[in-house]
Amino acid sequence: MESINKISYKVNESIKAEELSKIFKTSGIKRPSDDLNRLQRMIKNSNVLITAWNNNQLIGVARAITDYCYCCYLSDLAVNKNYQNRGVGKELVRLLKEHIGDEVALLLLSSPTAMEYYPKIGFEKIENGFKISRKK
Template sequence: MRYISSKHIPTEELQKLYNDAGWFNYTYDLNKLNQAFSHSLYVLSVWDDTELIGLIRLVGDGISIVLIQDLLVKTKYQNQGIGSSLIDKVLKRYKDVMQIVCLTDNQENTKSFYKKRGLSHVSNYNVVAMAEIKPHI
């Protein structure tokens, strides 16, 4: 497996990965998905030969805030430490950033995954998170 830091990932590979995760809102408009990647702060992808098997995508200024926008690992590669490795690498890279934020599914296994990586529920900081989430990007 190879880790590659690049915002430029073939559209077909992105589509396969996002569809595998069931994140069809992202593949509804592939031009917007490509724009989102080109405007990202940082993207780290994982490859098995020529197959994209996972990635983490960050947005933000890299100084005061970083948002973990996407963390995906193809189903057949899950539970092999790839997602943990991706998040550990970016947490190390941005260790001096004041706020690292992640919006995620409200499922126990997902919340447990991020807690093991050192992230906490926002209520632990006496703050509240607010959002407007639209069906398509």
């Protein structure tokens, strides 16, 4: 287990595709981690990027797309496995909610393995959703 000196959180701090790739790989989240060009576009086209750092090491990320007045889609919530179960993900979501404001609904799609996690940090399960899947 990693030692925590001091976790700090940053809003819209610039990160590199390589850093996002490493977070995805170390968190267990399924993303196109080896496609650095695609990851760079994911970073560039996000409205909000909340990051968690242990000293200079990126240990967590919440990446979102929002209109800042009605809805926000939390695209990624990823925390390095060595830092999970320490409140990092919960704090990333809290900071995201603070950043987008009270009039904005926060939405996400969960992986099957995280279905029990999200209610623990304040999300309400909903049944009325639809999707058209990506082709790659």
